[in-house]
Amino acid sequence: MTATIIDGKAFAARIREQVATEVARIKAAGVTPGLAVVLVGEDPASAVYVRNKGKQTVEVGMESFEHRLPADTSEADLLALIAQLNADPAVHGILCQLPLPDHIDADKVLAAIDPAKDVDGFHISNVGLLATGQKAMVPCTPLGCLMMLRDHHGSLSGMDAVVLGRSNIVGKPMAQLLLGDSCTVTIAHSRTRDLADVVRRADIVVAAVGRPQMVPGDWIKPGATVIDVGINRIDAGIKDDGTPRTRLVGDVDFDSCAAVAGAITPVPGGVGPMTIACLLANTLTACCRAHGLDEPEGLTA
Numbered sequence: 001m002t003a004t005i006i007d008g009k010a011f012a013a014r015i016r017e018q019v020a021t022e023v024a025r026i027k028a029a030g031v032t033p034g035l036a037v038v039l040v041g042e043d044p045a046s047a048v049y050v051r052n053k054g055k056q057t058v059e060v061g062m063e064s065f066e067h068r069l070p071a072d073t074s075e076a077d078l079l080a081l082i083a084q085l086n087a088d089p090a091v092h093g094i095l096c097q098l099p100l101p102d103h104i105d106a107d108k109v110l111a112a113i114d115p116a117k118d119v120d121g122f123h124i125s126n127v128g129l130l131a132t133g134q135k136a137m138v139p140c141t142p143l144g145c146l147m148m149l150r151d152h153h154g155s156l157s158g159m160d161a162v163v164l165g166r167s168n169i170v171g172k173p174m175a176q177l178l179l180g181d182s183c184t185v186t187i188a189h190s191r192t193r194d195l196a197d198v199v200r201r202a203d204i205v206v207a208a209v210g211r212p213q214m215v216p217g218d219w220i221k222p223g224a225t226v227i228d229v230g231i232n233r234i235d236a237g238i239k240d241d242g243t244p245r246t247r248l249v250g251d252v253d254f255d256s257c258a259a260v261a262g263a264i265t266p267v268p269g270g271v272g273p274m275t276i277a278c279l280l281a282n283t284l285t286a287c288c289r290a291h292g293l294d295e296p297e298g299l300t301a
Helices: 008-028 044-059 075-087 106-112 124-131 140-153 171-180 195-200 254-258 272-290
Strands: 034-040 063-069 093-096 160-164 184-188 204-207 225-228 232-238 244-249
Touching (some): 008 044, 008 272, 034 272, 044 063, 075 093, 140 225, 160 171, 160 195, 171 204, 184 195
Parallel strands (some): 034 093, 160 184
């Protein structure tokens, strides 16, 4: 058996096309969705990510508002900016890029964002709404995973799903989304007894532990769908010029798992591209809700 490769890059392009079509529709009604991204400091990975977000926001026809603040920005000044964005009717989504400098309380900043504009889905109100099965803003990475699973399987009802990892960003919201689609859900983690046996019974495995190639193929039930959220940079020898060579791998051992699974996401090119696509989808959804417009089908949980 050779697994079907779930191409996140191609699927994310389809999502962005759908978002662009919907943006054009609501712009014709006089409304332009706006996404504000706040970056504090000069973290290189964050800077690249913010640049990509801004580029893709503009490409789908939305307004992009970037706020780049120096690393020594005070917590009070950042909270004042958040309050200003909350009050700005042109801004429908607010994203404060993490990590923040140590002197700023990230929880306080996330709690200050208007839940209706919280396109990252991290506000405690959205966490509670998701947990109780109500309309919420959903974190982008789990939403992307859910979209790919629905696209591959159609209905997920009755399927046995194991989520490896219990983070607030991926593991917990992923479990809630799968419950919402009527899966039987187990959240497994580093303290889970007989972890291999737990994973082996799953029709769907979502790996989000942050440990490179932790899941081997013999943990996977034949024909199962494997969604690999991990992005880990590992040593890959030495280049010709003597500098270290690295490569990106996921939380599952791709080759051995692909030999057993029915479908699998690669790293890179799997879940990663879906995150920004879902951020754009969330901004569109937030805009539609703010203006009482019909929400686009297939772009929400």
